[in-house]
Amino acid sequence: MRSRVATLWVSLDGVAEAPEMWAFAYSDADLMELNGAQMAASDAMLLGRVTYQHFAAFWPCQPAGDRIADYINPTPRYVVSSTLQSVDWQNSTLLGGNLDGEIARLKSEPGEAITVVGSPTLARSLLGKGLLDELRLTIAPVVVGGARPFADAGTQQALRLADSRVFSSGAVYLAYRPAAN
16 A cells, blocks of 8 residues: 655745745755655655646756656656646646545555655645645755745644654754554
8 A cells, every 4th residue: 555645845934835945955965865765665746736837837848867857757646626627747637526535546556655745735634634644844944934834734633753864954854654653
């Protein structure tokens, strides 16, 4: 059975929006190695509408040979949106209807991890519904101001630390699993 994992870059003040504007300054060789290992252990992505639209505008135009593009472009993507009518980027499927059932179906299929990339609103929703097996946060040593991914999470949820690392850039990686697992 596949695991459902969410990965987010987060600032010290809890912001996850627009990490492309502030997070990459803290990505060192060790962190890139960790990201590569996580990509190798994932064969599907789950994206919210905003992340999908940003990715679809950027990644298909990137040349082969780029480590991230070589992962993102051929990997199946499942897009969660109540407003999109279609998704045109190859290997993308729009999930509709019973989202909980769709996520459960994807989890039951053979394969590697299904990774929620970015998409803080989707990650928050899945966490609140008990549909995440692991939450991976890379915390950058910067204060940026902006939207907090878990500001309206609703009920309190206990998590347990599954992994942690500190990088020479000052970034800290934390992986959490629901305390019940």
